[in-house]
Amino acid sequence: MIELLMTVFSATFFVTVIRTTTPLLFATLGGLISDLSGALNVALEGMMLISALTAVIVSVYAPWYVAVLSGICAGAMLGAIMAFFHLRMKADIILVGFAVNILATGGTVFALSQATGGDKGTSINLQSKAVPAVNLSFLDAIPLIGPTLRSLLSGHSILSWLALFMVFAVWYFLYRTPYGLWLRGVGEYPAAPEAAGINVTKVRAWSLVASGAFAGIGGAQLAMFNYIGFTRDMTAGRGFIALGAVLLGARHPVGAMLAALLFGIFEALAVVMPNLFNWIPGEMIQTIPFVVTVLALILFSYRAQRARQMRTLTKI
Amino acid sequence: MAPLLEAISIGKTYPGGTVANDGVNLTIAAGEVHAVVGENGAGKSTLMKILFGIEQPDRGELRLDGKPVSFPTPRDAIDNGIGMVFQHFSLVPSFSVYENVVLGSEPRNGIKFDRQKAIEEVRALSEKFRLAVDPLPPVGQLPVGQQQRVEILKALYRNARILILDEPTAVLAPQEVEELFVAVRALVAQGRTVIFIAHKLPEVLAISDRITVMRAGKTVGSVNAKEVTEQSLATMMVGREIALRVDRAKGRGDLACEVKALKLTAESGAPIAEDLNLKVHQGEILGLVGVEGNGQAELLEAIAGLRAIADGVVYLNGDKLNPLSTLERRERGLASIPEDRIARGLATGATIAENLVATRLADKRYVRNGLLDLKAIKAQALKLIERYSIRAGGPGYPVGTLSGGNMQKVVVARELSEQPKLLLVNQPTRGVDLGATQFIWKSLTEARDGGAAVLLSSADLSELLALSDRLVVFYRGKIVAAFVNSDDLTAETLGTYMLGLSRQDPETMRAAFQ
Numbered sequence A: 001m002i003e004l005l006m007t008v009f010s011a012t013f014f015v016t017v018i019r020t021t022t023p024l025l026f027a028t029l030g031g032l033i034s035d036l037s038g039a040l041n042v043a044l045e046g047m048m049l050i051s052a053l054t055a056v057i058v059s060v061y062a063p064w065y066v067a068v069l070s071g072i073c074a075g076a077m078l079g080a081i082m083a084f085f086h087l088r089m090k091a092d093i094i095l096v097g098f099a100v101n102i103l104a105t106g107g108t109v110f111a112l113s114q115a116t117g118g119d120k121g122t123s124i125n126l127q128s129k130a131v132p133a134v135n136l137s138f139l140d141a142i143p144l145i146g147p148t149l150r151s152l153l154s155g156h157s158i159l160s161w162l163a164l165f166m167v168f169a170v171w172y173f174l175y176r177t178p179y180g181l182w183l184r185g186v187g188e189y190p191a192a193p194e195a196a197g198i199n200v201t202k203v204r205a206w207s208l209v210a211s212g213a214f215a216g217i218g219g220a221q222l223a224m225f226n227y228i229g230f231t232r233d234m235t236a237g238r239g240f241i242a243l244g245a246v247l248l249g250a251r252h253p254v255g256a257m258l259a260a261l262l263f264g265i266f267e268a269l270a271v272v273m274p275n276l277f278n279w280i281p282g283e284m285i286q287t288i289p290f291v292v293t294v295l296a297l298i299l300f301s302y303r304a305q306r307a308r309q310m311r312t313l314t315k316i
Numbered sequence B: 001m002a003p004l005l006e007a008i009s010i011g012k013t014y015p016g017g018t019v020a021n022d023g024v025n026l027t028i029a030a031g032e033v034h035a036v037v038g039e040n041g042a043g044k045s046t047l048m049k050i051l052f053g054i055e056q057p058d059r060g061e062l063r064l065d066g067k068p069v070s071f072p073t074p075r076d077a078i079d080n081g082i083g084m085v086f087q088h089f090s091l092v093p094s095f096s097v098y099e100n101v102v103l104g105s106e107p108r109n110g111i112k113f114d115r116q117k118a119i120e121e122v123r124a125l126s127e128k129f130r131l132a133v134d135p136l137p138p139v140g141q142l143p144v145g146q147q148q149r150v151e152i153l154k155a156l157y158r159n160a161r162i163l164i165l166d167e168p169t170a171v172l173a174p175q176e177v178e179e180l181f182v183a184v185r186a187l188v189a190q191g192r193t194v195i196f197i198a199h200k201l202p203e204v205l206a207i208s209d210r211i212t213v214m215r216a217g218k219t220v221g222s223v224n225a226k227e228v229t230e231q232s233l234a235t236m237m238v239g240r241e242i243a244l245r246v247d248r249a250k251g252r253g254d255l256a257c258e259v260k261a262l263k264l265t266a267e268s269g270a271p272i273a274e275d276l277n278l279k280v281h282q283g284e285i286l287g288l289v290g291v292e293g294n295g296q297a298e299l300l301e302a303i304a305g306l307r308a309i310a311d312g313v314v315y316l317n318g319d320k321l322n323p324l325s326t327l328e329r330r331e332r333g334l335a336s337i338p339e340d341r342i343a344r345g346l347a348t349g350a351t352i353a354e355n356l357v358a359t360r361l362a363d364k365r366y367v368r369n370g371l372l373d374l375k376a377i378k379a380q381a382l383k384l385i386e387r388y389s390i391r392a393g394g395p396g397y398p399v400g401t402l403s404g405g406n407m408q409k410v411v412v413a414r415e416l417s418e419q420p421k422l423l424l425v426n427q428p429t430r431g432v433d434l435g436a437t438q439f440i441w442k443s444l445t446e447a448r449d450g451g452a453a454v455l456l457s458s459a460d461l462s463e464l465l466a467l468s469d470r471l472v473v474f475y476r477g478k479i480v481a482a483f484v485n486s487d488d489l490t491a492e493t494l495g496t497y498m499l500g501l502s503r504q505d506p507e508t509m510r511a512a513f514q
Helices: A002-008 A011-036 A044-061 A064-088 A093-116 A137-141 A146-153 A158-176 A178-188 A191-195 A200-226 A238-248 A253-276 A282-286 A288-315 B044-051 B074-079 B097-102 B115-128 B144-157 B174-189 B201-207 B230-238 B296-304 B326-331 B341-345 B352-357 B374-387 B404-416 B434-449 B461-467 B491-498 B506-513
Strands: B005-013 B019-028 B033-037 B059-064 B067-069 B082-085 B162-166 B193-198 B210-215 B218-224 B255-265 B271-281 B284-289 B311-316 B334-337 B422-426 B453-457 B470-475 B478-484
Touching (some): A002 A011, A011 A146, A011 A178, A011 A200, A011 A238, A011 A253, A044 A064, A044 A093, A044 A200, A044 A238, A064 A093, A064 A200, A137 A146, A158 A200, A158 A253, A178 A191, A178 A200, A191 A200, A200 A238, A238 A288, A253 A282, A253 A288, A282 A288, B005 B044, B019 B044, B033 B044, B033 B201, B044 B162, B074 B082, B082 B144, B097 B115, B097 B144, B115 B144, B144 B162, B144 B174, B174 B201, B193 B201, B201 B230, B210 B230, B255 B296, B255 B453, B271 B284, B271 B296, B271 B453, B271 B478, B284 B296, B284 B461, B284 B491, B296 B334, B296 B422, B296 B453, B334 B404, B341 B404, B352 B374, B404 B434, B422 B434, B434 B453, B434 B461, B461 B491, B478 B491, B478 B506
Parallel strands (some): B019 B218, B033 B193, B033 B210, B082 B162, B162 B193, B284 B453, B284 B470, B334 B422, B422 B453
Antiparallel strands (some): B005 B019, B059 B067, B210 B218, B255 B311
């Protein structure tokens, strides 16, 4: 137990948490944008998976940033495809989303075996690249807290810093620009923006594209930093956890970040615990993030219900 | 000088073959309040949708300031200075008032939404046009009357010269109607033009300068408001003289329903009504008078079995109703026409025939061995459609495709197709046109003459005065007055009791209860 606490309060664990949180946070922001526009994106999982593979394969032939961009594009394109089927062809968005997920599970394995020449499990024999980590060793020069600061802040993926910035950017977009107002209006009561001459379909389509782009960058981080290379089904439900994080974060960017961080912590625990407790089956430990997701959502909806009751009581 | 807005021989046929507008002419002069009246289904709404660019006319043309124009989308109408306030508001509930007003045309500062400027502009507008609203609170927390002002502000923010109000008074309380009229007059005084869609004639006469009457997709004519009376307008609308009076009951029978010391509470435990005592006899209509929310609706729900009774007893023909389920109560001859026909009276996605037998699924005539007898159900539907003159394509059409008046007729047909012993009626003619109102009133009096005891609640005092034999007034969950209806009884008298300004002494009340 003491060993566990020692691990948890170490700088390495913090770095692990940031690493596990980053892909989740991107996916959560993507889920948040589409959810606020009134289109629940259940395809985050599949989008991440396809983007991860795209980024890995492109990184074999191109610099890392081109690979990340290609991951983003893959996600955005999937978002556009969803928008086309949902908004133009009037298909149910949940069904379209699941179609993307199923396509992703099968399609990535097929594409992987094509790219690797027969390997259906991993991209281990591809020379894929990684997203560089940001080295802040100059922080050492600060007296007293310098070394601690360096061990906490140095060595994160450049995309982790981008994620943090994106939380702010998404918040600014949603609450400080007219377009954010449109997006939230479209999600809550589409008749209102429609009557005001706003093209509701267009807003939803763009938010699905943005949602896909966020999921895509999350997938790139997963396969180019958290792991180097692609493994089949490597997203392992992160896209669905992200959907939960959207709700748990009260549909607000900062809340989304906190929720993603919570799930990131438990995922990090699932990473470090097998070394400490070898008598617990590893599979059991790996279920922790999912169990926590379910528990957190139950707690959240219970509290929301209580809050509603309190409100109606005070009204009377 | 050319009129501000003209619609010339507009024709519109919907894909289903419904001819909504057929050679409609409308001429609006600048600075007037122009009412467009007509029954539901007369084509008013279609005409307004054409003026606002939601629908495209098949024939005819629109002229603005004498020049031909066309509006392919609402945006084009808005850009040409036309604004419309729909019956169902288009406001985002969680957004603040000012956010709703500026949505779609926000003041900007770079890419930033300039909130300060938006708030100031909304404040200035609401002062200029005497539409007092605080710009900051979320719209969802405002009463309906204020939400409507936000809608009007929205149109004005977009520089609407012509404002179309689609049945604006349907959702308002009487005081709110008065406030709306003050605002409308302020608008006109500042050079704006208002088109006012309505079918409540007293209001139309009170607010408008000119009136265009529509009937069955055609314009019947335009008149100056000063030169017509309610009766002559009604005749124009319906195309025949209509008698808005009904015959009183000839005499009443035995005691049918009795409510004794009834107490009702809300889920939170707060009292809704206390110590209610009522008697209704066969063959009489008892009117429940009161401002909405004073316990009348809840009393009807409790008798129907849709709401728990906290204390007290309800008897029907001597039997206690309290322990019985809604279905058992119906089997004993209870029928109910609920307040909200769409939410509680009908299944809008189901067909007319299905809705008409929905309360009789235990009846051997329509259900045999657990299977629906579709032939019998269809025959019954055809019979009722004929008898209640429901205007519909046929028994197989979804109820949701009918107009409000015809939907209500379906409810009435289902509840009255078999003579009830106790009939509960709440807002029977809300949002229903004159012709259907007349028909529904007649159906209710026929049920009464057939021996039903009727409890009638309505927000429309003239309806209560026209139909009821006796009336009781509710105020804050208590009965504060009782009257035997007579020609001397006026809405004003009832009003003083409804607002709690006066209260009858127990002796007078008991006398009226006899």
